[in-house]
Amino acid sequence: MIARVLADLGTLLLPPGCYLCGARIAMDPPTHLCVPCLGRLRPPPGPVCARCGAPILPGAVPPGAGDSRPGQASTCPECDTWGATLIRVRAAVRMTSEARRLVAGVKYRGWEGLAGVMAERMERVLVGLALPDAPVLVPVPTTRARARARGYNQAERLAHHLGIRRGWPVRDLLVRKGEGPSQVGLPPRYRLSNVNSAFAVTSHRGPGPCSGPVLLVDDVLTTGATLSAASTALSAAGVERVFALTFARAIPGLDDPPS
Numbered sequence: 001m002i003a004r005v006l007a008d009l010g011t012l013l014l015p016p017g018c019y020l021c022g023a024r025i026a027m028d029p030p031t032h033l034c035v036p037c038l039g040r041l042r043p044p045p046g047p048v049c050a051r052c053g054a055p056i057l058p059g060a061v062p063p064g065a066g067d068s069r070p071g072q073a074s075t076c077p078e079c080d081t082w083g084a085t086l087i088r089v090r091a092a093v094r095m096t097s098e099a100r101r102l103v104a105g106v107k108y109r110g111w112e113g114l115a116g117v118m119a120e121r122m123e124r125v126l127v128g129l130a131l132p133d134a135p136v137l138v139p140v141p142t143t144r145a146r147a148r149a150r151g152y153n154q155a156e157r158l159a160h161h162l163g164i165r166r167g168w169p170v171r172d173l174l175v176r177k178g179e180g181p182s183q184v185g186l187p188p189r190y191r192l193s194n195v196n197s198a199f200a201v202t203s204h205r206g207p208g209p210c211s212g213p214v215l216l217v218d219d220v221l222t223t224g225a226t227l228s229a230a231s232t233a234l235s236a237a238g239v240e241r242v243f244a245l246t247f248a249r250a251i252p253g254l255d256d257p258p259s
Contacts, residue, residue: 175199177200
């Protein structure tokens with residue numbers, strides 16, 4: 001009975017229509033998006049950098065791009081400033097207008113139920129990460145103030161649903177220090193300095209050491225500054241292999257303009 005009441009309440013909060021276009025859709029199981037809108041969630045175009053997954057645009061990347069071997073700098077301009085601990089990164093979709101609205105819905109409008117749909121898309125690109133072992137999922141933390149305002153951390157919700165789908169543990173290994181400005185809207189040259197030293201490993205890391213790979217989970221990849229800073233904090237705590245997975249990726253020149 002309790003489960004039924006909660007399900008009915010969820011239907012009231014998240015109506016049985018496509019979040020993006022309003023079309024009526026089946027809600028058992030709940031999908032929240034119609035088939036045409038799901039089809040407009042497109043992966044980043046190939047070929048891509050083997051390390052960061054950035055599309056290799058004509059004339060933009062020199063030969064040898066995407067060397068993802070730990071300890072060696074990549075020649076890809078998208079990831080050549082990242083620390084060596086961050087081995088590979090992938091995103092499920094590029095920043096189309098549909099993807100932008102999904103991210104905004106989860107992050108700012110309380111549409112938490114969409115996180116499951118987004119995690120399903122993220123699961124599809126796991127093969128590109130070539131994970132050596134089953135990882136520990138670590139959501140990129142937001143500030144306490146933003147978590148209170150939203151009622152949750154959207155990255156944690158994505159990690160939660162991905163963990164359920166794969167049977168992988170989720171651990172909040174990271175905390176965000178201070179209440180610095182959001183990365184949204186910052187020019188690329190300021191993003192790295194804004195999050196430099198922004199993360200720390202929690203004093204209570206949970207049961208057992210984190211000896212296997214860590215998979216950072218976040219909603220959007222823009223320059224990779226946040227993921228790089230988070231991997232640096234994990235590296236300082238003894239984590240040797242960090243991978244990352246996001247729902248969307250901003251690709252200059254290919255993104256749909258904000259509506």
